[in-house]
Amino acid sequence: MWKQIADVINSGRKFLITSHLFLEGDAVGSEIALKHFLKGLGKEAIIVNNEALPAVYRCFDPKKEIKFLKKDGIGTDIQDFDAIFIVDVGSWGQLGDFAEMIQSSSITTVCIDHHPTNPGFADINVVDKDASSAGELIFDLITYMHGEITKEIAESLYLSIASDTGWFKFSNTSAKAFSACSTLLKSGVKPEVIYEKVCQNKSWSYLKLINLALESLHSECDGRLAWTKLTQEMLKSSGVEYVETDVIIDLIRAIGKVEVVILFRELGEKKTKIGFRSKHTINVSKLASKFGGGGHVRAAGASLNEPMDHVVEKVLSEAKELMKKTKVCVSTV
Ligand SMILES: [Mn+2]
The missing domain is CATH 3.10.310.30 (Diaminopimelate Epimerase; Chain A, domain 1)
Incomplete structure (x- = not known):
């Protein structure tokens, strides 16, 4: 399942990462974790979304590195990237204006997603409807490639899994999700801190x-x-x-x-x-x-x-x- 994506990562140098409109925890957590993983491998990786990062997630991007397509663009020609990772996205329609730019280029598209309605719209697709979240799939990818789950990666992936399982109460709360979270906690995640940042910090x-x-x-x-x-x-x-x-x-x-x-x-x-x-x-x-x-x-x-x-x-x-x-x-x- 992951071999093709691992090949894209190993043979490439520069990557784009994006997710869906109406950004939420799984989208944001997956893209940030993937970015840290790619950077840890010595690759260049930038996240560009169709819209600005909602304030509630800005603490997960302390250096303000996530770009906003309408304001920042992608900084260079899309063809300069070896591939674009599209995470937690079930269809082109969920990418807003960005879809047109991607589709009119010849960039390799890689989709990592868990929506059962996903038809496999990208060049390379890992769509696992049994995964609790896209974050759980990024965890699997990192594990497959024997990558290190750093504290930054662990916190982002915990945000993903916790958000999509409704903080571990929906029917997608699986043994596999808990097992991934067990590893994330061993990598330094403090569940109460993430929960407070996301859910107990309102106006x-x-x-x-x-x-x-x-x-x-x-x-x-x-x-x-x-x-x-x-x-x-x-x-x-x-x-x-x-x-x-x-x-x-x-x-x-x-x-x-x-x-x-x-x-x-x-x-x-x-x-x-x-x-x-x-x-x-x-x-x-x-x-x-x-x-x-x-x-x-x-x-x-x-x-x-x-x-x-x-x-x-x-x-x-x-x-x-x-x-x-x-x-x-x-x-x-
Ligand atoms: Mn999701």
Whole structure:
């Protein structure tokens, strides 16, 4: 599985690394860990993302080395790089404007991902849907190449695995994920420090925004489907970044009876992002793919260039239809 990628690394000198739009813990952790690994091998490696690094993750990039495509560009011709590593990305669509630049060049593309909806879009693909996170796969790559798990690498990979497993509580929390984390802890990771940096370092307006989202919570299908929305005004006036609002979905999943949670976020007049989660029976990646998105069985997302209220209506009707057709198991506990 890793031989082809190891060959690309061993024979190359200069590498680009990127991840998806709406950067979150797994994306950021995977790319930073891969960068440190490549640099440790004496290679040149830079991370360039389509968007700026959300503030919550800046402590993982203390030297501010991560570039932001729209502001910094890639600094040189894309052809100067031997390959681009695309991590935690399931489709070209998730790369935003960067996709066009990559696709119109002849650079070798290497995708390391764990989304089951990934068709294998790059030149070289390692897509393992059973991996908890892209970070777990970067851990496997480093292990395969007998690399050293330094403290910096360990902290980034811990961020990845912890983020994607919901801090070790979702169904992708596997023995393999724990085993990788055991090694990461031996390399110096302090779980409470990472958790505090990412989850206990918010502003007052963060909780106020969550309060607003919970105030406008709706329930459908006899309480088995719950949804809410964040308007652009709510997001802007709070100053809270998009990535920090993911927690709302989890809070709603606390309700025992709820099987499906949908969070609508208004990113522009005609731009709406939808987050889907489920507990036991509904395959939300199927639901997301109906709207051009994708993801995992229990966690998926989609973006539509349409006004939010319009999207809410369309998505709810599709979700209710799916819930009618699927025998929903209320609880397996
Ligand atoms: Mn991921």
